[in-house]
Amino acid sequence: MEISDSDKLNSKVLPILVHPHPNLRMVALPVEEFNSDLRQLALNLLHTMYEEGGIGLAATQVNVQLRILVIDLNGSWKAPQVFVNPVLKYTDGSQTLEEGCLSVPDYYDEVERPSHVKVTAYDVYGNEFEKEATGLEASCIQHEIDHLNGKLFVDYLSRLKQIRVRQKLRKARS
Ligand code: NI
Numbered sequence: 001m002e003i004s005d006s007d008k009l010n011s012k013v014l015p016i017l018v019h020p021h022p023n024l025r026m027v028a029l030p031v032e033e034f035n036s037d038l039r040q041l042a043l044n045l046l047h048t049m050y051e052e053g054g055i056g057l058a059a060t061q062v063n064v065q066l067r068i069l070v071i072d073l074n075g076s077w078k079a080p081q082v083f084v085n086p087v088l089k090y091t092d093g094s095q096t097l098e099e100g101c102l103s104v105p106d107y108y109d110e111v112e113r114p115s116h117v118k119v120t121a122y123d124v125y126g127n128e129f130e131k132e133a134t135g136l137e138a139s140c141i142q143h144e145i146d147h148l149n150g151k152l153f154v155d156y157l158s159r160l161k162q163i164r165v166r167q168k169l170r171k172a173r174s
Contacts (some may be wrong), residue, residue: 036124058147
């Protein structure tokens, strides 16, 4: 979508839910109305992601249960991409990359995922498009689609690591 300077000024930073918040486990609902509220949500998601230094953010993480995610691998307002109602159509290959998540602060670990994906999605105006991605972008899109299904990257780790992550986050909060 086209983003103007006033769009950037009129977007805001939303609070991000932190693991183990139960709402991070909710399955988001399909977007049915492609209206100005949806466009504003996309802008707020982008602004929040940039402010927090992430490369991807899903609506679930800001406690909005709608199937919309944003990514940008190039930095603040450089190459924003918005996916509404994304569906993984095809996956191939395998890669193991280090991942982090704004909902799991200060924890990074390796996750194995398909290295090549094809996704169909809609833009904020309701136009369908297809996106093919590899490498970091492929992992990032899959990580964000997982959020829309109530899944976190730490779910791929061993039981022991998952317990350690929760302990670490609990300690960080107290
Ligand atoms: Ni995440």
